[in-house]
Amino acid sequence: MDTPEHHPSSPVLLDTGRVRAITLDLDDTLWPIWPTIARAEQVLLDWLAAHAPATADWCADTDRWKAVRAAMAHSHPELAHDLSALRRESIRTALVQAGDDPSLAEPAFDVFFAARQQVELFDDALPALQRLSARFPVVALSNGNADIGKVGIAMHFRGAVSARECGVAKPDARIFHVAADVAGVAPGEVLHVGDDALLDGVGALRAGMQLAWVNRADHVWD
Ligand SMILES: [Mg+2]
Known part of the structure; x- marks a missing residue:
């Protein structure tokens, strides 16, 4: 130190x-945070592939996924200190854009959140x-x-x-x-x-x- x-x-x-x-x-x-997040995002994508395949395809375009997250942070400045809410609402947007059930945002986020706690x-x-x-x-x-x-x-x-x-x-x-x-x-x-x-x-x-x-x-x- x-x-x-x-x-x-x-x-x-x-x-x-x-x-x-x-x-x-x-x-x-x-x-280290980035390996943790990268792994959790992969777990999320795998879950989406099984439960909302159109959204998984939609999110496979990482630029598009990043753009959704950036737009969410920009349009919801009140959530700037709540990364969980930002992520959950970004997932919801992706589900809507891909034509899947937006209520899947909750369980999808839960899967991401659990994986995000698996740190090394x-x-x-x-x-x-x-x-x-x-x-x-x-x-x-x-x-x-x-x-x-x-x-x-x-x-x-x-x-x-x-x-x-x-x-x-x-x-x-x-x-x-x-x-x-x-x-x-x-x-x-x-x-x-x-x-x-x-x-x-x-x-x-x-x-x-x-x-x-x-x-x-x-x-x-x-
Ligand atoms: Mg730090």
């Missing part, structure tokens, strides 16, 4: 003596989680729709805060403050751990937290 403690624009120094709780990003911090943790993730949770309350803090219960790691967490429940997403300071509340400490007593320089890094520092930047891909802090 890197910390921005030596970076000239960093507003705080890492002071481990002040840390009384951990907030922890999930996607790309504990497991980074090798160091579980040992780190066990070590941290033995010492501190740990709260999951995610903009995505991973479910720590379904992933099978809930026993290591005090709680979970998501953009969907909060109505705002990282890097908004409010979601970090909700997570600090769930941890039962002040924001200044939280060490936030996450991979995204803007969403996790800038967000946590602006919310008055300390930061451990999980920089697996050797990105530049700028």
